[in-house]
Amino acid sequence: MSKFKTGVLLINLGTPDSPSVADVRKYLREFLMDARVIDIPCWLRFLFVNFVIVPFRAPKSAKVIKNCGCRKALH
Secondary structure, three states: OOOOOOOOOOOOOOOOOOOOHHHHHHHHHHHHOOOOOOOOOHHHHHHHHHHHHHHHHHHHHHHHHHHHOHHHHOO
C-alpha cells in the first residue's frame, strides 16, 4: 500500500459574462492565454488558442450554457 494519498482540487476559474458566443469567446481567450493554463511558448499558445480552440469551442460551449440553464450561475 502506498504511503502517499491522492487528492482532487476543484477550483472555479470564472464564467463568461453571458452565454453569448462573443462573451464565451472572450472568456476562453482570457483564460487560455494564461501561461499557467497552457504551458507552451506565447506565440504558439496565441496561435493555438485563437485559431484552433476558440473558433470551434466557443459556439459549442455557448450552446451548452444556454441549453443547460447554467446562465443562472453567470450572475
